[in-house]
Amino acid sequence: xxxxxxxxxxxxxxxxxxxxxxxxxxxxxxxxxxxxxxxxxxxxxxxxxxxxxxxxxxxxxxxxxxxxxxxxxxxxxxxxxxxxxxxxxxxxxxxxxxxxxxxxxxxxxxxxxxxxxxxxxxxxxxxxxxxxxxxxxxxxxxxxxxxxxxxxxxxxxxxxxxxxxxxxxxxxxxxxxxxxxxxxxxxxxxxxxxxxxxxxxxxxxxxxxxxxxxxxxxxxxxxxxxxxxxxxxxxxxxxxxxxxxxxxxxxxxxxxxxxxxxxxxxxxxxxxxxxxxxxxxxxxxxxxxxxxxxxxxxxxxxxxxxxxxxxxxxxxxxxxxxxxxxxxxxxxxxxxxxxxxxxxxxxxxxxxxxxxxxxxxxxxxxxxxxxxxxxxxxxxxxxxxxxxxxxxxxxxxxxxxxxxxxxxxxxxxxxxxxxxxxxxxxxxxxxxxxxxxxxxxxxxxxxxxxxxxxxxxxxxxxxxxxxxxxxxxxxxxxxxxxxxxxxxxxxxxxxxxxxxxxxxxxxxxxxxxxxxxxxxxxxxxxxxxxxxxxxxxxxxxxxxxxxxxxxxxxxxxxxxxxxxx
Amino acid sequence: xxxxxxxxxxxxxxxxxxxxxxxxxxxxxxxxxxxxxxxxxxxxxxxxxxxxxxxxxxxxxxxxxxxxxxxxxxxxxxxxxxxxxxxxxxxxxxxxxxxxxxxxxxxxxxxxxxxxxxxxxxxxxxxxxxxxxxxxxxxxxxxxxxxxxxxxxxxxxxxxxxxxxxxxxxxxxxxxxxxxxxxxxxxxx
Numbered sequence: 001x002x003x004x005x006x007x008x009x010x011x012x013x014x015x016x017x018x019x020x021x022x023x024x025x026x027x028x029x030x031x032x033x034x035x036x037x038x039x040x041x042x043x044x045x046x047x048x049x050x051x052x053x054x055x056x057x058x059x060x061x062x063x064x065x066x067x068x069x070x071x072x073x074x075x076x077x078x079x080x081x082x083x084x085x086x087x088x089x090x091x092x093x094x095x096x097x098x099x100x101x102x103x104x105x106x107x108x109x110x111x112x113x114x115x116x117x118x119x120x121x122x123x124x125x126x127x128x129x130x131x132x133x134x135x136x137x138x139x140x141x142x143x144x145x146x147x148x149x150x151x152x153x154x155x156x157x158x159x160x161x162x163x164x165x166x167x168x169x170x171x172x173x174x175x176x177x178x179x180x181x182x183x184x185x186x187x188x189x190x191x192x193x194x195x196x197x198x199x200x201x202x203x204x205x206x207x208x209x210x211x212x213x214x215x216x217x218x219x220x221x222x223x224x225x226x227x228x229x230x231x232x233x234x235x236x237x238x239x240x241x242x243x244x245x246x247x248x249x250x251x252x253x254x255x256x257x258x259x260x261x262x263x264x265x266x267x268x269x270x271x272x273x274x275x276x277x278x279x280x281x282x283x284x285x286x287x288x289x290x291x292x293x294x295x296x297x298x299x300x301x302x303x304x305x306x307x308x309x310x311x312x313x314x315x316x317x318x319x320x321x322x323x324x325x326x327x328x329x330x331x332x333x334x335x336x337x338x339x340x341x342x343x344x345x346x347x348x349x350x351x352x353x354x355x356x357x358x359x360x361x362x363x364x365x366x367x368x369x370x371x372x373x374x375x376x377x378x379x380x381x382x383x384x385x386x387x388x389x390x391x392x393x394x395x396x397x398x399x400x401x402x403x404x405x406x407x408x409x410x411x412x413x414x415x416x417x418x419x420x421x422x423x424x425x426x427x428x429x430x431x432x433x434x435x436x437x438x439x440x441x442x443x444x445x446x447x448x449x450x451x452x453x454x455x456x457x458x459x460x461x462x463x464x465x466x467x468x469x470x471x472x473x474x475x476x477x478x479x480x481x482x483x484x485x486x487x488x489x490x491x492x493x494x495x496x497x498x499x500x501x502x503x504x505x506x507x508x509x510x511x512x513x514x515x516x517x518x519x520x521x522x523x524x525x526x527x528x529x530x531x532x533x534x535x536x537x538x539x540x541x542x543x544x545x546x547x548x549x550x551x552x553x554x555x556x557x558x559x560x561x562x563x564x565x
Numbered sequence: 566x567x568x569x570x571x572x573x574x575x576x577x578x579x580x581x582x583x584x585x586x587x588x589x590x591x592x593x594x595x596x597x598x599x600x601x602x603x604x605x606x607x608x609x610x611x612x613x614x615x616x617x618x619x620x621x622x623x624x625x626x627x628x629x630x631x632x633x634x635x636x637x638x639x640x641x642x643x644x645x646x647x648x649x650x651x652x653x654x655x656x657x658x659x660x661x662x663x664x665x666x667x668x669x670x671x672x673x674x675x676x677x678x679x680x681x682x683x684x685x686x687x688x689x690x691x692x693x694x695x696x697x698x699x700x701x702x703x704x705x706x707x708x709x710x711x712x713x714x715x716x717x718x719x720x721x722x723x724x725x726x727x728x729x730x731x732x733x734x735x736x737x738x739x740x741x742x743x744x745x746x747x748x749x750x751x752x753x754x
Contacts, residue, residue, distance in 0.1 A: 002731075002736075004731050004732070004733065004734055004735060004736065007733050007734060008734045011733075011734070049574075049578055052574060052578075053570070053571045053574045053575060053578075054567055054570060054571060055571060065568075068568065069568055069571070069572070072568065072569070072572055073572045073575070073576070076572050076573075076576055077576065080576070123645065123646075123647070125643070125644055125645075125646065126644050126645065134584065134585075134588040135580070135584045135585060135588075136584075138583075138584065138588060139579075139580055139583055139584030142579065142583040142584075142587075143576075143579055143583070146579075168571050168572075168575050171575065171579075172575060172578075172579065175579055175582070175583060176582075179583075180582070180583060180587065183587065184587075184591070187591050187595075188591070188594065188595070188599075191591075191595040191599045191602055191603050192598075192599050192602065193602070194602045194606055194618070194619055195602070196602070196603055196604060196605040196606075197591055197592050197595035197596075197599075197603045198592060198595070198596065198603050198604050198605075199589075199592055200604060203604070203605050203607060203614065203617055204614065205607075205614050205615065205616055205617060205620075206613055206614065206615060207615055207616065207622050208610065208615050208745065208746060208749040209622075209624065209626065209629070211622070211623070213617075213620070213622065213641070213642075213643060214643060214644050215605055215617045215620055215643045216643055216644065217604065217605045219588040219591065219592050221591065221595065221603075222587060222588045222591040222592070223588075226583075237646050238645065238646050238647045239646035239647050239648065239690060239691035239692065239693070242646075242648070242689070242690030242691040243646045243691040243693060244619035244620055244621075244691060244693055244694070244695060245605065245617075245619070245620070245643070245646075245693075248619040249735065250732065250733075250734040250735030250736070251732075251733075251734055251735075253734070254734050306683070307653045309653070309654070309659060310653075310658070310659065310662060310683070310687075313662065313663070313666070313678055314678045314679055315666075315678055315679070315681050315682070315683045315686065316679055316680060316681055316682045316683060316700065317682055317683040317684070318683065319683065319684075320653070320687075321683055321684040321687040321689075322648075322649065322651065322653075322658065322687045322688060323648040323649065323650070323688065323689070323690045324684075324687075324689065324690050325689055325690045325691060325694050325696075326633070326684055326689070326694055326696040326697065326698065326736060326738055327694075327696050327735055327736065327738060328734075328735070328736075329731075329734070329735055329736045332734055332735070348690075349690065350648075350690040351647075351648030351649070351650055351690050353648070353650040353651075353652060354648060354649065354650060354651055354652060354653065354658075355653075356653050357653065446650055447650070447651065447652035447655050448655065449654060450654075451652035451653075451654060451655065471650070472647065472648060472650045473650035473651075473652070554652075554653070554654055557654055558653055558654050562654065563654055563655070563656040563659065564654045564655070564656075565655075565656040
C-alpha cells in the first residue's frame with residue numbers, strides 16, 4: 001500500500017468525520033429556522049418566494065399532505081423532463097445538433113433522474129444537448145436530492161417531537177442553503193483543476209499523427225459538482241468520472257469523493273442534534289462507518305492482489321487494472337467506488353463490471369444495505385428503519401413493548417417499517433428472477449456464466465437502491481430494461497419514503513413515555529453492535545442465496561483458473 | 566389547487582436559479598478566470614490544436630510511445646468513452662491481454678513478460694487514459710530509438726522530464742500525449 005493511498009484515505013475519511021459536526025449543526029439551524037451565515041443575502045429573497053408560492057417559512061404539513069406534495073412534484077418534474085428530452089431537437093444550446101430522444105429512452109431517463117437514480121441507458125457525450133445536460137439533467141440533480149433531503153428532514157423533525165414542516169420550504173432551503181453554495185465552491189475547484197466549463201462547441205483536435213479527434217465539452221464542472229454533492233451520479237459522458245474530462249487528476253478524484261459524503265454524514269449528525277441524542281448519532285455513524293471500512297477493504301485488497309488468471313502470464317505488477325484509470329491510483333479508485341456505493345451516488349471512476357468477484361460483493365453490500373450513510377436523506381431513513389427493527393427484535397426477546405425516542409413502537413409502526421424493509425429485496429429479487437426467466441431479459445447479457453447473473457442482479461439492485469451505477473456490459477438500452485428498471489426505480493424511491501413518513505407521523509401522535517430502567521439504551525456501543533449484527537443477519541438471510549450463485553461462484557471458478565465461455 | 570400552484574412556482578423558480586443561472590454563471594466565471602481549463606485544456610503546436618491535454622490519443626507507429634489500450638471504437642474516441650466491461654473470467658479478457666502483449670513483443674522482440682507493466686496491456690476505464698507508468702515508457706525506448714534514430718540517452722532524458730511526480734494523492738505517471746508531442750517537436754524542429 002503506497003503512502004499516497006494512505007494519504008487519500010486519511011484525508012477523505014478525516015474531512016468527512018471532521019465536517020460532520022459543523023455541517024450537521026448548520027443543517028439543523030437551517031431547518032429549524034435559526035439564524036445562519038447565509039441569512040443576509042438569502043433570507044429576504046426566500047421569504048418573497050415563499051409568499052409568492054402561498055406558503056410561509058414555518059408552516060407545516062401532515063404526512064399525507066407531505067407525501068402528496070412530494071409525489072406530485074416529482075410527477076410534474078418527470079413530465080417536464082420527458083417533454084424536454086423528446087423536444088431536444090428544437091430547444092436551444094444544441095451546438096452538435098443532437099436529435100430528440102426516443103420515447104423509451106426519454107421515459108427511462110426521466111424516471112431515472114426524477115427518482116434520483118441517474119441510471120443512464122444513453123451515452124451523454126453523443127446523445128444530450130447542452131440544454132438537456134444543464135437545464136434538464138443538472139437541474140434534476142439539484143431538486144431531486146433536495147426533495148429526498150426534505151423528506152429526511154421531515155422525518156427527523158417528527159422524531160424530535162416537531163411537526164413535519166412544509167415540503168416546499170424545506171426543499172427550497174435544501175437548494176439555496178446547502179446544495180447551491182457547496183456546488184459553486186466545488187464547481188470552481190474542479191474547473192481550476194482541469195474540468196471544462198463552456199458553452200462552446202466540441203473541440204476539434206488534429207493530432208500530430210494526422211488523425212482527428214472530437215472532444216466533448218460543455219458545462220461539465222457545474223454538472224459534476226451537483227452530480228456528487230447530491231449523490232446523483234449521472235455522468236456527463238458515458239465513462240462518467242473515469243473520463244479525464246470529468247475527473248482529470250487524483251486531486252479532483254479526492255474532491256469528488258469528499259463531495260459525495262459531505263451531506264449524508266452530516267445528516268446523521270443533524271439527526272443527533274435535532275433529537276438531542278448526539279451519542280446515538282455517533283453510534284449510528286460508527287455502525288455505518290464500520291460498513292464503509294469493510295467495503296473499502298473488500299474492494300482494495302482483492303484488486304491489489306489481482307486476477308490469478310491474468311497474473312499467470314507473469315507480467316510486471318499484479319493489480320487488476322482492467323477498466324481502471326492510472327492517475328487516481330488503486331487507493332483513490334477504491335475509495336471513490338466505496339463512496340459511490342455507500343452514499344448511493346452511482347457515479348463511477350472505473351468499470352464495475354471488470355472488478356473481481358470479492359470486490360463486487362462490496363458493491364452489492366452497499367446497495368443492499370442502502371444505509372451506509374446512503375444519500376439524499378433517504379439513507380438516514382433506512383438506518384432508522386433498521387434501528388426500529390432492531391429495537392423491535394430485542395423487545396421480542398425480553399417480552400417488553402419496545403420504545404424508541406420515548407414512544408412505544410406498536411403494531412402499526414412495526415408493520416409499516418417491515419413493509420419499508422421488504423420492498424427493497426422484493427424489487428431486486430423479483431426483478432432479477434423475471435429477467436433471467438425471460439428471453440427479453442437474457443438478451444441484454446454481455447459476460448457469460450455467474451458474472452452474467454451478477455450483471456442482471458446489479459441492474460435491478462442499482463435501480464431499487466436508486467444508486468444508478470451499472471455493470472456496464474449489460475445492454476440497458478433494450479426496451480425490457482428501459483421499462484423494467486424504470487418501474488423498479490419509481491417503486492424503490494417512493495414506497496419506502498412514504499411508508500417511513502407515516503411511521504414518523506404515527507410516532508409523533510403518541511404520548512411520550514418516560515425512560516425507565518427497563519428502557520433499551522440505544523446510544524451505547526452494545527446497541528451499536530446488536531444493530532450491526534441485526535443488519536448483517538437480516539440482509540444475509542435475504543441476499544446470500546443469490547450472492548452464492550453469482551459473485552461467490554465466480555470467485556471459486558476464478559481461483560480454479562476457469563474461464564467461462 | 567393551492568398545492569399545484571406551489572408545485573408550479575417551486576419548479577419554475579428553482580429552475581431559473583439552478584437550471585439556468587447557476588450553469589451560466591459558472592460558465593461565465595470559469596471563462597474569465599480559468600479560460601484554458603474551462604475550454605478542455607487544448608494543446609497547440611504551430612497554432613493548431615493537436616490535443617486536449619488530459620485526453621488520450623491512439624499511437625500505433627513504432628516511432629511513438631504507446632498508451633494504454635482503449636476499448637472504444639476507434640481507439641481513444643472521446644465521443645464514445647467507455648471501458649471493455651469484460652469480466653474477470655471472460656475468455657475474451659485473456660485474449661485481449663495476450664493480443665496486447667503480442668503487439669508489444671512483436672515490435673520489440675527482446676521484451677520479456679516480466680518487464681511489461683500490467684496496466685500497459687489492460688484497457689482503461691474511459692478508453693481515454695492519457696497516462697502510463699514511467700516503466701511502461703522506459704521499456705518502449707529501444708523501439709522508439711530504432712524508429713526515430715534518436716539515441717536512447719536522449720529519449721531517456723525526454724521520458725525523465727515528462728514523469729509527473731505522485732504528489733500527495735496520485736501515482737508517478739507519464740502523459741503519453743504530451744510526451745509524444747515533445748518527441749514530435751524534437752524531430753520536426
